[in-house]
Amino acid sequence: MSLQTRAIPVLSDNYSWLLRDTETGCTAIVDPGEAAPIQAVLDETGGRLDLILLTHHHADHVGGTDALRTRYNARVAGPASEAARMPALDIALHDNETIAVGQSQGRVIAVPGHTRGHISYYFAEPPTLFCGDTLFSLGCGRLFEGTAEQLFESLKRFADLPDETLVCCGHEYTEGNSAFALYAEPDNAALKTRVAEVKHLRAEGRATVPSTLGEERATNPFLRAPDAPTLARLRREKDTF
Secondary structure, eight states: OOEEEEEEEETTTEEEEEEEETTTOOEEEEOOSOSHHHHHHHHHTTSOOOEEEOSOOOHHHHTTHHHHHHHHTOEEEEEGGGGGGSSOOSEEEOTTOEEEETTEEEEEEEOOSSSTTOEEEEEETTEEEEEETTEETTEEOOOSSSOHHHHHHHHHTTTTSOTTOEEEESBOOHHHHHHHHHHHOTTOHHHHHHHHHHHHHHHTTOOOOOEEHHHHHHHOTTTTOSSHHHHHHHHHHHHTO
């Protein structure tokens, strides 16, 4: 039993994530910001979509939902607390519930901060975290609705996940985040190595994600913040950096 994952670039800098359970062929998409690029990939790879997984209500994460639902007769799952602000949910999810993609079981993790009802999905085989706009490579989401205290507690929810966990976030922001990360931690040797890698990847037009939680724990100043006031200060500084 294993889950295959593929990033699909959508809009200007978003990623939607295609999941396929190797045992059953069951297929899901996380955060379909627009339909056309996802439809093209699906139709190249079997024309099957069973489930749409939403992390939060922002339009750049849900914009393709209804078109894909209609074309493939897919069910839609997302955070119950944001149901009134997103496409109609067939499955309204709460913290610590599970969601199945074929035989692969995902755990729902409530991570308020970027929005009040934001959720992440964690699958164990292989360890993969679909974290929307809560955690980015070398960064974190803006506090549009929640507080720094909420986001700090949300990031702590990932503490029990293994270092090899793939961090499948919602945007290609890593190169932009790297400048602030170096400002925040100028003496971090692991960060300097990561920044050089990111520059090389982007120069070749390649994606910088997924990263791993181990990499983020070593290099991401927001994930490394020791307390909520530090996270709040970093987020304020990043907002005007």
